[in-house]
Structure formats: C-alpha cells, structure tokens
C-alpha cells in the first residue's frame with residue numbers, strides 16, 4: 001500500500017512533500033476591513049509544517065458572494081497585501097498554498113451583501129428564509145470573470161494554486177442542483193445545462209492561468225456528492241459531473257463530506273463508499289482528495305483503502321496542528337481538543353466551535 005508520508009507528484013510535475021493536505025476551513029477571523037488578521041496568519045503558519053498543501057478558507061470573488069462574517073476578501077486588488085500575507089504564512093512551514101475561491105449565492109447572510117440583494121441560480125429561498133433572486137445572464141458572466149480575476153490575484157500573490165469551491169451548497173452547487181436551479185435558459189433545465197456555469201468558471205480560471213502563470217499553477221475543484229432534497233443532487237448526477245470535470249485541465253478533484261466512510265444514498269448502482277464510486281468514474285484520469293473524520297492514524301489507514309490519492313484533514317488539524325509530523329515520528333496524537341493547551345486557533349473560530357457543541361471533538 002502507498003505510504004502517504006511519501007511525496008506526491010501531480011500530472012503537471014508539481015510535487016507535494018506528502019499526501020496529506022489541510023482541508024479548507026473558514027475562520028470568521030478577518031479584520032473588520034476583511035483583510036486577514038494576525039491571528040489567522042499565525043493559525044496558518046502553525047499548521048504549515050507537516051502537510052503537503054494547505055487549502056485556505058474560502059475567499060469571495062465578488063462583493064455579493066461574501067458568505068461569512070470575518071471572511072478574508074479576494075474580490076479586489078485592494079486585498080493583494082492581505083492575500084499575499086496568507087500565502088507567505090503557509091509557505092513558512094514549506095506547504096504549498098492553495099486559495100479556495102467561491103461565491104456564497106443564496107447562503108450569503110443578507111447583511112453582508114450590497115443592498116441585502118441575495119442572489120442564486122433561480123428565485124429561491126435564502127439562508128434567512130427570505131428571498132434570493134435569480135441572476136441575469138450578464139451577472140452570471142460577471143461572476144465567471146470575477147473567478148478569473150481572483151485567480152489572477154492568487155497568482156500575483158504567490159499562491160501555488162486555487163481550488164474552485166463547487167461544494168457545500170454555495171453558488172456553483174446551486175447552479176448544478178435541480179433543487180435550486182429552475183432556470184429555463186442555457187444555464188438550467190437539463191443536467192448538461194446545470195453544469196454550464198461551473199464549467200464556465202473552470203474554463204475562465206484555466207484561461208487566466210494560461211495568461212498569467214504556467215502549468216505548475218495548480219487548479220482543483222471541490223464538489224459535494226449528494227443533497228437530501230427530492231430535486232437535489234444525486235450521486236448519479238455527481239458521477240456525470242465528475243466524468244465531465246475529469247476531461248478538463250484540472251489538477252485534482254476534492255470531494256466534500258464529513259465522513260470518508262459515507263455510503264451513497266441516492267445512486268442507481270451498488271450503494272457503497274462514495275469515494276470508491278467516484279474513484280471508479282475518474283478511472284485514474286485525475287487525482288482525488290478524500291476527506292472526512294480522519295482523526296487517528298487508524299482512520300487514515302482506513303481512508304487510504306478508498307483509493308483517494310490525497311487525504312485532507314480539517315478538524316483534526318485544529319486539534320493537533322502537528323499531526324503529520326507526529327505520525328511521521330511515530331508519536332501519539334490526540335483526537336479531542338485539549339482546551340488547556342495553546343491551540344493557535346483564532347478566537348472567533350474558537351467561539352464558533354464553542355457555540356456548536358459536537359462540531360469539533362473535545363471543544364468546551
């Protein structure tokens with residue numbers, strides 16, 4: 001079996017020092033002007049010494065895409081210094097820095113977007129129970145361009161790549177999902193048309209990469225495999241999306257789920273482990289990052305059996321920032337937060353975890 005502590009080479013030749021990456025995690029901890037705070041920079045640096053790459057918290061590409069209070073911004077050139085500071089913090093420990101780029105769509109809190117104008121694929125329900133408005137075709141094109149512009153900023157700020165956030169019910173997923181996309185134009189209706197906006201974002205990000213960077217700039221895509229709603233995304237839909245994405249010049253795909261052991265819920269084929277199903281569809285064309293509830297070395301060994309080339313750790317790296325180094329040294333790791341320890345976690349993130357008991361093991 002592959003040793004996940006050994007280097008991994010992408011098809012573009014870029015090498016990660018090992019096969020573990022830090023999962024993107026929103027920290028709610030930017031300064032009031034949406035620049036990255038010192039607490040956030042310290043948090044990234046602390047976790048940059050072991051993993052092969054750190055995928056940052058998502059940053060929004062346009063003002064009406066802001067989805068969290070305290071989210072560091074990436075939507076104008078005014079934020080270049082801030083973006084650069086995050087990349088530099090991650091590089092201190094030798095990890096590759098990948099900026100996650102996104103638009104919150106209907107999930108954006110109304111008070112965070114200009115004029116309270118929450119947008120989505122169709123007229124639909126917003127996170128506050130109010131209305132989200134369908135984007136016009138011109139606005140869709142503007143957002144596609146904005147993904148490209150934030151990619152350019154990532155290149156100029158020294159990142160090693162970007163991850164297009166097509167998961168977790170945000171705008172790209174809202175377009176792909178039949179639950180939120182009721183459009184009847186070229187961006188909705190059939191599964192093919194629901195893929196159109198995400199694929200245009202992929203194409204634009206790659207166009208900008210060609211213009212401002214070279215092959216070594218990593219472009220990944222994150223997707224959520226299933227939605228619970230009747231009209232929502234099934235694993236059969238996702239299989240088609242993944243098959244389509246695997247034909248694009250992408251460096252990796254990244255599944256988003258809370259447990260790597262999750263079994264397919266709505267799928268025509270045998271209901272087995274989702275990562276295994278996705279791996280079969282990809283059929284070696286592009287590497288896949290697996291994720292979800294990897295805490296102990298035993299969990300990691302079990303997750304490797306899914307065949308995912310790379311494994312992302314989120315919550316465990318909050319608990320044990322030096323997890324990879326400790327595993328490599330054969331040391332014990334803790335799998336519940338030790339609240340008596342200096343954890344180097346931004347205080348807004350710690351407060352958020354404390355107000356959501358059970359979210360991260362051991363947080364009191």
Ligand SMILES: Cc1cc2nc3c(=O)[nH]c(=O)nc-3n(C[C@H](O)[C@H](O)[C@H](O)COP(=O)(O)O)c2cc1C
Nearest residue numbers: 023024025026057058257258292293294313314315
């Ligand atoms: C505090 C927190 C913030 C998160 N923020 C993001 C995010 O910005 N982007 C994203 O794609 N996923 C986000 N996630 C999901 C994680 O990337 C990951 O998929 C999930 O936590 C499961 O992995 P884990 O069990 O190793 O934590 C977040 C998760 C947590 C716990």
